[in-house]
Amino acid sequence: MSVTADPLRVWLIEDQAAFRRTVARALSSSPALECTAHFDRCETALGEVGRMRPSEHPQVIVLDIGLPGMSGIEGIKAFKQCLPAVQILLFTVFEDEDRVLQAICAGASGYLLKSSPLREIIAAVQEVASGGASIHSHIARRVLDLLARLGQPTATPQYGLTETERDILKHLTNGSSKKEIASARDTSFHTVSTHIRNIYEKLHVHTVSGAVSKTLRERLL
Amino acid sequence: MSVTADPLRVWLIEDQAAFRRTVARALSSSPALECTAHFDRCETALGEVGRMRPSEHPQVIVLDIGLPGMSGIEGIKAFKQCLPAVQILLFTVFEDEDRVLQAICAGASGYLLKSSPLREIIAAVQEVASGGASIHSHIARRVLDLLARLGQPTATPQYGLTETERDILKHLTNGSSKKEIASARDTSFHTVSTHIRNIYEKLHVHTVSGAVSKTLRERLL
C-alpha cells in the first residue's frame, strides 16, 4: 500500500462537543485519515451531504448511537441510503448490546467503545475501510449466537426461560392481557404476574412490549 | 478472579499430528488452560465423551474445520448435541470464508487462523470461554453483512399508517412507554396517546403488545 495515497475522509457525529473535538483531532493526526467534518447530530450531516461534491463525501462515518433527535439506528439507514458506499462505525458506551445488534442489522460495520484508546479508534477506522469489521468480542458473540439461531430454526432454549415462561410469552406475543392469560392457563392472575416478572428479569426488559419485541426479533419461540 | 481456579479443560481436534502436539503443548502451558485430550478426528472424540464423567468434559473444543471423515461443520452439530455447554473454536487456514460462515451458523463461537501466534490461540480460548467470541475482522464483516441482509425485509403491506404513526410504532417496538415516546418526539403525552389509539384502530388491536406483535410479524416497519 502506498504511503502517498489520499487520506481516508472520515466524518464524526457525536453530540458531546469537547469529546467530539478530541476524537476529530486524533483521527486527523493519523496521516492515513482525515476528519473532514464533524457534527453533533445526524440531521445536519445529512443536509451537508447534498451540498457537497461526491468527491468530498466521507468514506467512513463514526456515529454515536445515542444521539438527540434522529437515533443512531435511523441515522445508519439514512446515510446508507444517500451514501451507499459509506462504512459506518458505531460509537457507544458499554452495555448497550441490544441497540448495537439492531444497528448492525441496519448496516453498521463495526462497533467502538467510547472508552477505547484513541489509537484503537484510528485502527478501527482503517480496519473498516479496508473491508474488515471492528467489534467487541462480547458483541461479536451475540451476533454469532443470533446468526446461529437464524440459520438453524431448531428451537434453542434462550435466556434460561422456563417452559411455563415460554408459554406465557407466547400469549403475550398474541396481545393477551395478564387476566386473559391467567384464565387461558386456568391459574391465578398473580401467578401470571410473577412469571412475567421473571421473564422481564431474564430478558432484561420491563414492559410487555419490550418482551414481545425481543421475543419476536430474536425468534425466542 | 482467582489465580487458583481450575484450569479450563480444552480439547483439540486436528489431523496433522505434529502441529496438534505443538498446539496442545502450548495450550497446557498456560496456567489457566489444560488441554486434557486431543484427537485426529471428531468420531474418536465423540466416542470418548460418552465414556467419561461430566466433570471431565471439555469446556472448549478447538476444532479443525478441514478434517477427514466427519467434517468440521457436522462435528460442531454433534458436539453441541452431546455437550450443550461446550464452546467451539474453529481452527482453519485463511481463505475459507464460506465454510467458516456455515460453521458459525452451526454454532461455532469463534474462528482462529492456524497461522496465528500461539499466544493468540490461548487468548482466543479464554475469550470464548468467558462468553466472548474470537473472529478475524474480515470474517466478522461477512457475518455482519449477512446479518444486515437477513435483517432487511421486503416490500410490505401497510394498514394506511401515517408517517407519524409508523414512527410511534417504531418506538413501541423498542419497548418505550407513551411518556418516553412523547419526550423523544418532543410532543405531548396526549398526542402520543391519540396516535396510538388510531394505530390500534388501523391494526385492529387494543394493546401495545398486540401492536408490536403485528408490526414485527408482518414486517410493518
Next chain:
DNA sequence: CATCGTCTCGCATGATTGTGCGATACCGCG
C-alpha cells in the same frame, strides 16, 4: 435431608394504559 429452582398464590401501591368525549389548527382538494 438440605438446598435450589420452579410454580403457585397473595397484597399493596403507584404508574401506566385504554378509551370516551371533546377541541384547535393546518393542508390539499374539489
Next chain:
DNA sequence: CGCGGTATCGCACAATCATGCGAGACGATG
C-alpha cells in the same frame, strides 16, 4: 370555501400493569 385527513392537545376514569414484599408446595440434586 367547505370537507376530510392529519397532527396537535386536553380531561377523566376505570382497567391494567410494574414492582416490592412475602410465602407454601413440589421435585430434583447434591
